[in-house]
Amino acid sequence: MVNRIKKTVIEQQSGWELRDVCVKLDGTPVLKHIDLTLEPGTWTALIGKTGAGKSTLARLFKGLIPEFTGEYRLEGQSMARDRKGRARVVPEIGFVFQYPEHQIFETTVEKELSFALRMRGDSSKEIAASIRAILPTFGLSEELLQQSPFLLSGGQKRRLAIASVLIANPRLLILDEPTAALDPVSRRELLKLLRDWQRNGLQHEQRAVLFISHRMEDVAEYSDRVALLHEGRLLAHDTADELFLHRSELLSQAGMPLPEAIELLRLTGQLSGRALNPASCREADVLERVKEAWNARKETGGPSDEPF
Protein backbone atom coordinates (compact mmCIF):
# COMPACT_ATOMS: atom_id res chain seq x y z
CA MET A 1 0.00 0.00 0.00
CA VAL A 2 2.71 2.43 1.04
CA ASN A 3 4.73 1.35 -1.91
CA ARG A 4 1.89 2.04 -4.27
CA ILE A 5 1.38 5.52 -2.84
CA LYS A 6 5.08 6.17 -3.15
CA LYS A 7 5.01 5.04 -6.74
CA THR A 8 2.09 7.31 -7.60
CA VAL A 9 3.84 10.24 -6.00
CA ILE A 10 6.95 9.58 -8.05
CA GLU A 11 4.91 9.21 -11.20
CA GLN A 12 3.12 12.43 -10.56
CA GLN A 13 6.37 14.25 -10.03
CA SER A 14 8.16 12.97 -13.06
CA GLY A 15 8.14 14.19 -16.59
CA TRP A 16 7.96 17.56 -18.28
CA GLU A 17 4.45 18.82 -18.28
CA LEU A 18 2.87 21.68 -20.20
CA ARG A 19 -0.61 22.82 -19.17
CA ASP A 20 -2.54 25.16 -21.47
CA VAL A 21 0.60 26.83 -22.76
CA CYS A 22 0.30 29.64 -25.31
CA VAL A 23 3.23 31.41 -26.93
CA LYS A 24 3.21 34.57 -28.98
CA LEU A 25 6.27 35.66 -30.91
CA ASP A 26 6.24 39.29 -32.08
CA GLY A 27 2.49 39.38 -31.54
CA THR A 28 1.67 36.30 -33.65
CA PRO A 29 0.40 33.27 -31.79
CA VAL A 30 2.78 30.40 -32.47
CA LEU A 31 1.60 27.85 -29.94
CA LYS A 32 -2.04 27.62 -28.86
CA HIS A 33 -3.25 25.89 -25.70
CA ILE A 34 -0.70 23.08 -25.64
CA ASP A 35 -1.20 20.28 -23.12
CA LEU A 36 1.69 17.89 -23.42
CA THR A 37 3.65 15.72 -21.04
CA LEU A 38 6.99 14.20 -21.93
CA GLU A 39 7.41 11.10 -19.84
CA PRO A 40 10.75 9.88 -18.50
CA GLY A 41 12.22 6.99 -20.45
CA THR A 42 10.27 7.68 -23.62
CA TRP A 43 11.39 8.82 -27.04
CA THR A 44 8.81 11.30 -28.27
CA ALA A 45 8.85 12.51 -31.86
CA LEU A 46 7.57 15.99 -32.59
CA ILE A 47 6.25 16.28 -36.11
CA GLY A 48 4.38 18.86 -38.14
CA LYS A 49 4.81 20.99 -41.22
CA THR A 50 7.31 23.83 -41.42
CA GLY A 51 5.97 26.69 -39.33
CA ALA A 52 3.72 24.46 -37.21
CA GLY A 53 5.62 25.51 -34.07
CA LYS A 54 7.90 22.52 -33.52
CA SER A 55 11.07 24.47 -32.88
CA THR A 56 9.27 26.94 -30.63
CA LEU A 57 7.81 24.09 -28.58
CA ALA A 58 11.23 22.48 -28.26
CA ARG A 59 12.77 25.77 -27.17
CA LEU A 60 9.98 26.26 -24.67
CA PHE A 61 10.90 22.99 -22.95
CA LYS A 62 14.51 24.15 -22.72
CA GLY A 63 13.48 27.51 -21.25
CA LEU A 64 14.61 29.52 -24.25
CA ILE A 65 11.22 31.17 -24.72
CA PRO A 66 11.18 33.83 -22.02
CA GLU A 67 7.51 34.70 -22.13
CA PHE A 68 4.54 32.34 -22.34
CA THR A 69 1.22 31.84 -20.61
CA GLY A 70 0.12 28.61 -18.94
CA GLU A 71 2.08 26.31 -16.71
CA TYR A 72 5.27 24.34 -17.23
CA ARG A 73 6.25 21.83 -14.56
CA LEU A 74 9.64 20.14 -14.76
CA GLU A 75 9.75 16.87 -12.87
CA GLY A 76 7.26 18.17 -10.36
CA GLN A 77 8.89 21.59 -9.97
CA SER A 78 7.55 24.86 -11.27
CA MET A 79 9.75 26.46 -13.89
CA ALA A 80 12.42 28.79 -12.52
CA ARG A 81 11.87 32.40 -13.48
CA ASP A 82 13.99 35.50 -13.14
CA ARG A 83 13.03 38.68 -11.35
CA LYS A 84 11.01 39.93 -14.29
CA GLY A 85 9.05 36.67 -14.36
CA ARG A 86 10.71 35.43 -17.51
CA ALA A 87 11.56 31.78 -17.99
CA ARG A 88 15.14 30.69 -17.36
CA VAL A 89 17.20 28.23 -19.33
CA VAL A 90 16.92 24.73 -17.86
CA PRO A 91 20.45 23.35 -17.45
CA GLU A 92 19.32 19.75 -16.90
CA ILE A 93 17.86 19.54 -20.39
CA GLY A 94 20.22 18.90 -23.31
CA PHE A 95 19.46 20.70 -26.54
CA VAL A 96 20.94 19.87 -29.94
CA PHE A 97 20.05 22.60 -32.41
CA GLN A 98 19.64 22.20 -36.15
CA TYR A 99 22.98 21.76 -37.88
CA PRO A 100 24.78 20.88 -34.65
CA GLU A 101 28.21 21.47 -36.20
CA HIS A 102 27.44 25.18 -36.34
CA GLN A 103 27.16 25.28 -32.58
CA ILE A 104 30.82 24.54 -31.99
CA PHE A 105 32.55 27.50 -30.40
CA GLU A 106 35.60 26.44 -28.37
CA THR A 107 39.22 26.43 -29.47
CA THR A 108 39.99 22.76 -28.82
CA VAL A 109 37.96 19.57 -28.95
CA GLU A 110 38.63 18.99 -25.26
CA LYS A 111 37.35 22.43 -24.26
CA GLU A 112 34.31 21.94 -26.47
CA LEU A 113 33.47 18.65 -24.81
CA SER A 114 34.04 19.93 -21.29
CA PHE A 115 32.18 23.24 -21.65
CA ALA A 116 28.90 22.09 -20.12
CA LEU A 117 30.72 20.28 -17.33
CA ARG A 118 32.87 23.31 -16.51
CA MET A 119 29.77 25.49 -16.42
CA ARG A 120 28.21 22.99 -14.04
CA GLY A 121 31.30 23.09 -11.82
CA ASP A 122 32.60 19.53 -12.18
CA SER A 123 36.14 18.86 -10.94
CA SER A 124 38.86 18.37 -13.55
CA LYS A 125 39.12 14.71 -12.54
CA GLU A 126 35.42 14.17 -13.21
CA ILE A 127 35.67 16.04 -16.48
CA ALA A 128 38.59 13.90 -17.68
CA ALA A 129 36.70 10.73 -16.78
CA SER A 130 33.56 11.88 -18.60
CA ILE A 131 35.54 12.75 -21.72
CA ARG A 132 37.33 9.41 -21.71
CA ALA A 133 33.98 7.65 -21.35
CA ILE A 134 32.22 9.45 -24.17
CA LEU A 135 34.96 9.52 -26.86
CA PRO A 136 34.68 5.91 -28.13
CA THR A 137 30.88 6.06 -28.30
CA PHE A 138 31.12 8.87 -30.80
CA GLY A 139 34.03 7.45 -32.77
CA LEU A 140 36.41 10.21 -31.69
CA SER A 141 39.98 9.44 -30.71
CA GLU A 142 42.01 10.92 -27.88
CA GLU A 143 44.56 12.38 -30.30
CA LEU A 144 41.90 14.81 -31.46
CA LEU A 145 41.43 16.35 -28.01
CA GLN A 146 44.00 19.13 -28.44
CA GLN A 147 43.01 19.89 -32.03
CA SER A 148 40.81 22.74 -33.11
CA PRO A 149 37.29 21.45 -33.62
CA PHE A 150 37.05 23.51 -36.79
CA LEU A 151 39.64 21.27 -38.48
CA LEU A 152 37.55 18.11 -38.05
CA SER A 153 35.59 16.56 -40.89
CA GLY A 154 31.90 17.36 -41.27
CA GLY A 155 30.74 14.10 -39.72
CA GLN A 156 33.22 14.38 -36.86
CA LYS A 157 32.08 17.93 -36.15
CA ARG A 158 28.47 16.86 -35.91
CA ARG A 159 29.31 13.96 -33.62
CA LEU A 160 31.46 16.24 -31.48
CA ALA A 161 28.68 18.80 -31.16
CA ILE A 162 26.19 16.14 -30.08
CA ALA A 163 28.73 14.53 -27.74
CA SER A 164 29.29 17.91 -26.07
CA VAL A 165 25.61 17.97 -25.18
CA LEU A 166 25.30 14.32 -24.15
CA ILE A 167 28.40 14.45 -21.94
CA ALA A 168 26.42 16.37 -19.33
CA ASN A 169 24.05 13.38 -19.14
CA PRO A 170 20.82 15.33 -19.53
CA ARG A 171 17.58 13.86 -18.17
CA LEU A 172 15.78 15.09 -21.26
CA LEU A 173 17.50 15.47 -24.60
CA ILE A 174 15.92 17.65 -27.26
CA LEU A 175 17.02 17.00 -30.84
CA ASP A 176 16.01 19.55 -33.46
CA GLU A 177 16.44 17.63 -36.71
CA PRO A 178 19.83 16.21 -35.79
CA THR A 179 20.19 14.30 -39.05
CA ALA A 180 19.38 17.09 -41.51
CA ALA A 181 21.69 17.02 -44.55
CA LEU A 182 23.35 13.73 -43.57
CA ASP A 183 23.76 10.86 -46.00
CA PRO A 184 21.50 7.85 -45.35
CA VAL A 185 24.20 5.71 -43.75
CA SER A 186 25.42 8.42 -41.38
CA ARG A 187 21.82 9.25 -40.53
CA ARG A 188 21.03 5.72 -39.49
CA GLU A 189 24.26 5.47 -37.52
CA LEU A 190 23.60 8.68 -35.66
CA LEU A 191 20.00 7.81 -34.85
CA LYS A 192 21.03 4.38 -33.63
CA LEU A 193 23.70 5.94 -31.46
CA LEU A 194 21.18 8.33 -29.94
CA ARG A 195 18.64 5.57 -29.44
CA ASP A 196 21.27 3.41 -27.71
CA TRP A 197 22.22 6.32 -25.51
CA GLN A 198 18.61 6.78 -24.49
CA ARG A 199 18.07 3.09 -23.74
CA ASN A 200 21.40 2.44 -22.06
CA GLY A 201 20.86 4.95 -19.30
CA LEU A 202 20.83 3.51 -15.83
CA GLN A 203 17.45 2.31 -14.65
CA HIS A 204 16.83 5.27 -12.39
CA GLU A 205 17.90 7.79 -15.02
CA GLN A 206 15.05 7.05 -17.42
CA ARG A 207 16.42 9.24 -20.16
CA ALA A 208 13.82 10.96 -22.32
CA VAL A 209 14.20 12.30 -25.83
CA LEU A 210 12.19 14.86 -27.77
CA PHE A 211 12.98 14.34 -31.42
CA ILE A 212 11.99 16.79 -34.15
CA SER A 213 12.07 15.23 -37.59
CA HIS A 214 10.66 15.62 -41.06
CA ARG A 215 11.36 12.03 -42.03
CA MET A 216 8.37 9.90 -41.09
CA GLU A 217 10.47 6.74 -41.63
CA ASP A 218 12.79 7.78 -38.80
CA VAL A 219 9.86 8.76 -36.61
CA ALA A 220 8.15 5.38 -37.10
CA GLU A 221 11.41 3.51 -36.55
CA TYR A 222 12.63 5.11 -33.35
CA SER A 223 9.76 6.75 -31.48
CA ASP A 224 7.65 5.46 -28.64
CA ARG A 225 5.24 8.34 -28.86
CA VAL A 226 4.48 11.00 -31.42
CA ALA A 227 3.24 14.52 -30.87
CA LEU A 228 1.66 16.03 -33.97
CA LEU A 229 1.54 19.80 -34.29
CA HIS A 230 -0.62 21.64 -36.77
CA GLU A 231 -0.79 25.43 -36.96
CA GLY A 232 0.31 25.82 -33.37
CA ARG A 233 -2.10 23.28 -31.92
CA LEU A 234 -1.37 19.80 -30.67
CA LEU A 235 -3.42 17.59 -32.97
CA ALA A 236 -2.39 14.28 -31.47
CA HIS A 237 -0.14 12.82 -28.83
CA ASP A 238 -0.18 9.06 -29.10
CA THR A 239 1.97 6.01 -29.57
CA ALA A 240 3.67 5.84 -32.94
CA ASP A 241 1.86 2.57 -33.75
CA GLU A 242 -1.55 4.05 -33.04
CA LEU A 243 -0.93 7.19 -35.04
CA PHE A 244 0.67 5.62 -38.10
CA LEU A 245 -1.43 2.44 -38.31
CA HIS A 246 -4.85 3.49 -37.08
CA ARG A 247 -5.20 7.24 -37.06
CA SER A 248 -3.42 8.24 -40.22
CA GLU A 249 -6.25 10.63 -41.10
CA LEU A 250 -4.80 12.96 -38.47
CA LEU A 251 -1.50 12.97 -40.35
CA SER A 252 -3.13 13.90 -43.62
CA GLN A 253 -5.10 16.60 -41.81
CA ALA A 254 -1.79 18.09 -40.72
CA GLY A 255 -0.38 17.66 -44.23
CA MET A 256 2.16 15.04 -43.19
CA PRO A 257 3.02 11.96 -45.28
CA LEU A 258 3.01 8.38 -44.07
CA PRO A 259 6.26 6.43 -43.84
CA GLU A 260 6.99 4.81 -47.20
CA ALA A 261 6.75 1.27 -45.84
CA ILE A 262 3.28 1.97 -44.46
CA GLU A 263 2.21 3.45 -47.78
CA LEU A 264 3.32 0.19 -49.35
CA LEU A 265 1.43 -1.77 -46.71
CA ARG A 266 -1.78 0.12 -47.42
CA LEU A 267 -1.42 -0.38 -51.14
CA THR A 268 -0.76 -4.09 -50.68
CA GLY A 269 -3.76 -4.31 -48.37
CA GLN A 270 -6.02 -2.60 -50.90
CA LEU A 271 -4.87 -4.75 -53.81
CA SER A 272 -5.07 -8.02 -51.92
CA GLY A 273 -8.29 -7.22 -50.11
CA ARG A 274 -6.79 -8.40 -46.81
CA ALA A 275 -6.49 -6.60 -43.52
CA LEU A 276 -2.77 -6.47 -42.84
CA ASN A 277 -2.01 -5.74 -39.22
CA PRO A 278 1.69 -5.44 -38.52
CA ALA A 279 3.07 -5.88 -35.03
CA SER A 280 4.30 -2.29 -35.01
CA CYS A 281 4.86 0.62 -37.35
CA ARG A 282 8.58 -0.19 -37.63
CA GLU A 283 9.77 -0.87 -41.12
CA ALA A 284 10.83 -4.49 -40.51
CA ASP A 285 7.44 -5.40 -39.02
CA VAL A 286 5.53 -3.65 -41.76
CA LEU A 287 7.52 -5.23 -44.58
CA GLU A 288 7.05 -8.60 -42.92
CA ARG A 289 3.29 -8.31 -43.49
CA VAL A 290 3.79 -7.13 -47.06
CA LYS A 291 5.98 -10.16 -47.71
CA GLU A 292 3.38 -12.47 -46.19
CA ALA A 293 0.68 -11.06 -48.43
CA TRP A 294 2.85 -11.74 -51.48
CA ASN A 295 3.64 -15.26 -50.35
CA ALA A 296 -0.02 -15.97 -49.69
CA ARG A 297 -0.82 -14.85 -53.20
CA LYS A 298 1.79 -17.17 -54.66
CA GLU A 299 0.27 -20.11 -52.78
CA THR A 300 -3.17 -19.45 -54.24
CA GLY A 301 -1.44 -19.81 -57.62
CA GLY A 302 -2.12 -16.51 -59.35
CA PRO A 303 0.06 -15.57 -62.31
CA SER A 304 3.13 -13.95 -60.82
CA ASP A 305 3.41 -11.07 -63.28
CA GLU A 306 -0.09 -9.77 -62.59
CA PRO A 307 -1.06 -7.77 -59.56
CA PHE A 308 -3.18 -9.38 -56.89
Added chain:
Amino acid sequence: MNRSDRLLVGQFIERKSILHRLDPRIKLISLLMLMVVIMMLDHRSGYVAATIAVVVILLVSRIPVLFYLRGLLPLLPVLLLTLLYHAMLGKGQTILASYGFLQVTVEGIEEGIRIVWRILLMILPASALTGTTRPLVLAQGLETLLKPLSKLRVPVEQFSLMVVIAIRFIPTILEEIHRIRLARRARGFEPSSRNPLSRLSEFIPILVPLLVSTARRADHLTLAIEARAYGDGRGRTVYRPLCLTKLDLAAGLLMLLSLSALLVLDDYLPHI
Protein backbone atom coordinates in the same frame (compact mmCIF):
# COMPACT_ATOMS: atom_id res chain seq x y z
CA MET B 1 15.61 39.45 -34.92
CA ASN B 2 14.59 42.53 -32.93
CA ARG B 3 17.80 42.68 -31.01
CA SER B 4 19.99 42.56 -34.08
CA ASP B 5 17.92 45.26 -35.74
CA ARG B 6 18.82 47.58 -32.94
CA LEU B 7 22.49 46.77 -33.37
CA LEU B 8 22.49 47.84 -36.99
CA VAL B 9 24.43 51.00 -37.62
CA GLY B 10 23.13 53.28 -40.31
CA GLN B 11 19.75 51.68 -40.60
CA PHE B 12 17.34 52.42 -43.43
CA ILE B 13 13.83 53.51 -42.44
CA GLU B 14 11.04 53.28 -44.98
CA ARG B 15 9.14 56.58 -45.20
CA LYS B 16 7.67 58.67 -47.95
CA SER B 17 9.75 61.83 -48.04
CA ILE B 18 11.55 63.91 -50.62
CA LEU B 19 14.86 62.81 -49.15
CA HIS B 20 13.93 59.17 -49.74
CA ARG B 21 13.21 59.86 -53.39
CA LEU B 22 16.42 61.73 -54.11
CA ASP B 23 19.22 60.18 -56.10
CA PRO B 24 21.92 58.76 -53.80
CA ARG B 25 24.64 60.63 -55.70
CA ILE B 26 23.01 63.98 -54.98
CA LYS B 27 22.69 63.06 -51.35
CA LEU B 28 26.29 61.91 -51.10
CA ILE B 29 27.69 65.02 -52.76
CA SER B 30 25.44 67.29 -50.69
CA LEU B 31 26.58 65.59 -47.51
CA LEU B 32 30.19 65.98 -48.49
CA MET B 33 29.71 69.68 -49.27
CA LEU B 34 27.79 70.24 -46.07
CA MET B 35 30.60 68.66 -44.07
CA VAL B 36 33.24 70.78 -45.76
CA VAL B 37 31.23 73.96 -45.14
CA ILE B 38 30.75 73.05 -41.49
CA MET B 39 34.50 72.60 -41.15
CA MET B 40 34.96 76.07 -42.60
CA LEU B 41 32.62 77.85 -40.19
CA ASP B 42 34.36 80.35 -37.91
CA HIS B 43 31.69 82.13 -35.95
CA ARG B 44 28.88 81.26 -33.64
CA SER B 45 26.33 82.87 -35.91
CA GLY B 46 27.44 80.47 -38.64
CA TYR B 47 26.94 77.54 -36.31
CA VAL B 48 23.42 78.69 -35.50
CA ALA B 49 22.59 78.99 -39.19
CA ALA B 50 24.08 75.55 -39.90
CA THR B 51 22.11 74.08 -37.03
CA ILE B 52 18.91 75.43 -38.53
CA ALA B 53 19.84 73.93 -41.90
CA VAL B 54 20.59 70.52 -40.33
CA VAL B 55 17.34 70.56 -38.35
CA VAL B 56 15.43 71.31 -41.55
CA ILE B 57 17.10 68.33 -43.25
CA LEU B 58 16.20 66.05 -40.36
CA LEU B 59 12.59 67.24 -40.39
CA VAL B 60 12.26 66.80 -44.15
CA SER B 61 13.44 63.18 -43.83
CA ARG B 62 10.24 62.33 -41.86
CA ILE B 63 12.23 59.95 -39.71
CA PRO B 64 11.35 60.09 -36.00
CA VAL B 65 13.73 62.29 -34.01
CA LEU B 66 14.05 59.44 -31.54
CA PHE B 67 15.82 57.40 -34.20
CA TYR B 68 18.47 60.08 -34.59
CA LEU B 69 18.91 60.45 -30.85
CA ARG B 70 19.27 56.71 -30.41
CA GLY B 71 21.92 56.72 -33.11
CA LEU B 72 23.90 59.25 -31.09
CA LEU B 73 23.83 57.17 -27.93
CA PRO B 74 26.90 55.04 -28.67
CA LEU B 75 28.85 58.23 -29.46
CA LEU B 76 28.06 59.81 -26.13
CA PRO B 77 31.29 58.71 -24.40
CA VAL B 78 33.39 60.07 -27.28
CA LEU B 79 31.57 63.39 -27.24
CA LEU B 80 31.89 63.69 -23.47
CA LEU B 81 35.58 62.86 -23.58
CA THR B 82 36.15 65.48 -26.28
CA LEU B 83 34.33 68.07 -24.23
CA LEU B 84 36.26 67.25 -21.08
CA TYR B 85 39.58 67.18 -22.89
CA HIS B 86 39.12 70.67 -24.25
CA ALA B 87 37.62 72.02 -21.05
CA MET B 88 40.51 70.81 -18.89
CA LEU B 89 43.51 71.00 -21.17
CA GLY B 90 42.50 73.86 -23.43
CA LYS B 91 44.45 77.11 -23.26
CA GLY B 92 42.82 80.32 -22.16
CA GLN B 93 43.08 83.36 -19.93
CA THR B 94 39.90 83.14 -17.89
CA ILE B 95 40.79 80.42 -15.41
CA LEU B 96 37.84 79.03 -13.49
CA ALA B 97 39.68 76.35 -11.54
CA SER B 98 43.02 74.62 -11.72
CA TYR B 99 44.50 71.46 -10.31
CA GLY B 100 48.06 70.64 -11.20
CA PHE B 101 48.39 70.73 -14.94
CA LEU B 102 44.61 70.65 -15.35
CA GLN B 103 43.09 74.02 -15.98
CA VAL B 104 39.45 74.71 -16.56
CA THR B 105 39.09 77.87 -18.61
CA VAL B 106 36.12 79.59 -20.17
CA GLU B 107 37.85 79.50 -23.55
CA GLY B 108 38.52 75.79 -23.17
CA ILE B 109 34.88 75.05 -22.40
CA GLU B 110 33.81 77.16 -25.37
CA GLU B 111 36.22 75.34 -27.65
CA GLY B 112 34.98 71.99 -26.37
CA ILE B 113 31.35 72.89 -26.97
CA ARG B 114 32.23 74.16 -30.43
CA ILE B 115 33.94 70.93 -31.44
CA VAL B 116 31.22 68.68 -30.02
CA TRP B 117 28.64 70.81 -31.79
CA ARG B 118 30.57 70.51 -35.03
CA ILE B 119 30.73 66.71 -34.70
CA LEU B 120 26.98 66.60 -34.10
CA LEU B 121 26.31 68.80 -37.11
CA MET B 122 28.25 66.37 -39.28
CA ILE B 123 26.91 63.11 -37.84
CA LEU B 124 23.22 63.97 -37.91
CA PRO B 125 22.99 64.62 -41.67
CA ALA B 126 25.07 61.48 -42.22
CA SER B 127 22.51 59.40 -40.36
CA ALA B 128 19.80 61.19 -42.34
CA LEU B 129 21.58 59.88 -45.45
CA THR B 130 21.74 56.27 -44.26
CA GLY B 131 18.23 56.52 -42.84
CA THR B 132 16.71 57.60 -46.13
CA THR B 133 18.80 55.53 -48.56
CA ARG B 134 18.75 51.77 -48.96
CA PRO B 135 22.26 50.41 -48.33
CA LEU B 136 22.50 48.83 -51.74
CA VAL B 137 21.36 52.00 -53.50
CA LEU B 138 23.91 53.92 -51.48
CA ALA B 139 26.65 51.54 -52.58
CA GLN B 140 25.49 51.91 -56.17
CA GLY B 141 25.65 55.69 -55.86
CA LEU B 142 29.13 55.46 -54.40
CA GLU B 143 30.22 53.27 -57.27
CA THR B 144 29.00 55.67 -59.95
CA LEU B 145 30.63 58.58 -58.18
CA LEU B 146 33.94 56.76 -57.97
CA LYS B 147 33.77 55.53 -61.54
CA PRO B 148 36.20 58.14 -62.95
CA LEU B 149 38.83 56.64 -60.68
CA SER B 150 38.80 53.41 -62.68
CA LYS B 151 40.68 55.35 -65.38
CA LEU B 152 43.50 55.51 -62.83
CA ARG B 153 43.30 51.72 -62.51
CA VAL B 154 41.52 51.89 -59.17
CA PRO B 155 39.35 48.72 -58.98
CA VAL B 156 36.12 50.59 -58.39
CA GLU B 157 33.82 47.69 -59.33
CA GLN B 158 35.53 45.32 -56.96
CA PHE B 159 35.49 47.89 -54.21
CA SER B 160 31.78 48.45 -54.68
CA LEU B 161 31.08 44.71 -54.71
CA MET B 162 33.01 44.49 -51.46
CA VAL B 163 30.87 47.21 -49.89
CA VAL B 164 27.66 45.57 -51.11
CA ILE B 165 28.68 42.18 -49.73
CA ALA B 166 29.71 43.69 -46.42
CA ILE B 167 26.32 45.36 -46.09
CA ARG B 168 24.49 42.24 -47.18
CA PHE B 169 26.24 40.07 -44.60
CA ILE B 170 25.72 42.22 -41.52
CA PRO B 171 22.41 40.47 -40.65
CA THR B 172 23.93 37.06 -41.38
CA ILE B 173 26.82 37.69 -39.04
CA LEU B 174 24.49 38.99 -36.34
CA GLU B 175 22.47 35.81 -36.69
CA GLU B 176 25.66 33.81 -36.34
CA ILE B 177 26.48 35.63 -33.09
CA HIS B 178 22.98 34.93 -31.85
CA ARG B 179 23.33 31.24 -32.66
CA ILE B 180 26.64 30.84 -30.88
CA ARG B 181 25.36 32.69 -27.81
CA LEU B 182 22.32 30.43 -27.79
CA ALA B 183 24.51 27.32 -28.02
CA ARG B 184 26.59 28.53 -25.07
CA ARG B 185 23.52 29.28 -23.00
CA ALA B 186 21.97 25.91 -23.85
CA ARG B 187 25.05 24.22 -22.41
CA GLY B 188 24.78 26.00 -19.11
CA PHE B 189 26.52 29.32 -19.66
CA GLU B 190 24.78 31.99 -17.60
CA PRO B 191 25.08 35.44 -19.18
CA SER B 192 26.32 37.65 -16.38
CA SER B 193 24.41 40.45 -14.78
CA ARG B 194 24.11 44.02 -15.89
CA ASN B 195 27.78 44.79 -15.50
CA PRO B 196 28.64 46.14 -18.96
CA LEU B 197 32.29 45.07 -18.70
CA SER B 198 31.51 41.42 -18.05
CA ARG B 199 28.82 41.51 -20.69
CA LEU B 200 31.41 42.73 -23.14
CA SER B 201 33.78 39.93 -22.16
CA GLU B 202 31.02 37.49 -23.07
CA PHE B 203 31.61 38.40 -26.70
CA ILE B 204 35.32 37.58 -26.75
CA PRO B 205 34.96 33.77 -26.82
CA ILE B 206 32.38 34.17 -29.57
CA LEU B 207 34.93 35.84 -31.82
CA VAL B 208 36.89 32.68 -32.66
CA PRO B 209 33.97 30.64 -34.02
CA LEU B 210 32.62 33.77 -35.68
CA LEU B 211 35.88 34.41 -37.52
CA VAL B 212 36.11 30.78 -38.56
CA SER B 213 32.59 30.66 -39.95
CA THR B 214 32.91 34.05 -41.63
CA ALA B 215 36.15 33.02 -43.32
CA ARG B 216 34.51 29.79 -44.46
CA ARG B 217 31.54 31.69 -45.78
CA ALA B 218 33.79 34.13 -47.64
CA ASP B 219 35.52 31.15 -49.21
CA HIS B 220 32.23 29.71 -50.43
CA LEU B 221 31.14 33.11 -51.70
CA THR B 222 34.35 33.53 -53.68
CA LEU B 223 33.76 30.19 -55.35
CA ALA B 224 30.15 31.08 -56.11
CA ILE B 225 31.15 34.43 -57.61
CA GLU B 226 33.83 32.85 -59.75
CA ALA B 227 31.54 30.00 -60.78
CA ARG B 228 29.26 32.61 -62.26
CA ALA B 229 32.10 34.06 -64.30
CA TYR B 230 32.18 37.40 -62.54
CA GLY B 231 35.75 38.09 -63.61
CA ASP B 232 36.98 41.49 -62.44
CA GLY B 233 33.49 42.93 -62.52
CA ARG B 234 34.15 45.41 -65.32
CA GLY B 235 31.33 46.17 -67.72
CA ARG B 236 28.65 44.86 -65.43
CA THR B 237 25.18 46.30 -65.88
CA VAL B 238 22.66 47.12 -63.17
CA TYR B 239 19.01 46.18 -62.95
CA ARG B 240 17.89 49.65 -61.98
CA PRO B 241 20.28 52.28 -63.32
CA LEU B 242 20.41 55.55 -61.44
CA CYS B 243 19.09 58.53 -63.30
CA LEU B 244 18.82 62.13 -62.25
CA THR B 245 15.36 63.71 -62.28
CA LYS B 246 14.41 67.36 -62.17
CA LEU B 247 13.76 66.96 -58.48
CA ASP B 248 17.34 65.77 -57.98
CA LEU B 249 18.79 68.70 -59.87
CA ALA B 250 16.58 71.15 -58.00
CA ALA B 251 17.57 69.65 -54.66
CA GLY B 252 21.25 69.77 -55.58
CA LEU B 253 20.96 73.40 -56.66
CA LEU B 254 19.08 74.32 -53.49
CA MET B 255 21.79 72.66 -51.41
CA LEU B 256 24.52 74.51 -53.29
CA LEU B 257 22.78 77.85 -52.83
CA SER B 258 22.05 77.38 -49.15
CA LEU B 259 25.59 76.24 -48.44
CA SER B 260 27.04 79.29 -50.17
CA ALA B 261 24.61 81.42 -48.23
CA LEU B 262 25.81 79.73 -45.06
CA LEU B 263 29.43 80.62 -45.81
CA VAL B 264 28.52 84.21 -46.60
CA LEU B 265 26.38 84.51 -43.49
CA ASP B 266 29.18 83.15 -41.35
CA ASP B 267 31.35 86.07 -42.38
CA TYR B 268 28.84 88.90 -42.62
CA LEU B 269 26.24 88.25 -39.93
CA PRO B 270 26.76 90.31 -36.78
CA HIS B 271 29.03 88.10 -34.68
CA ILE B 272 27.30 86.96 -31.55
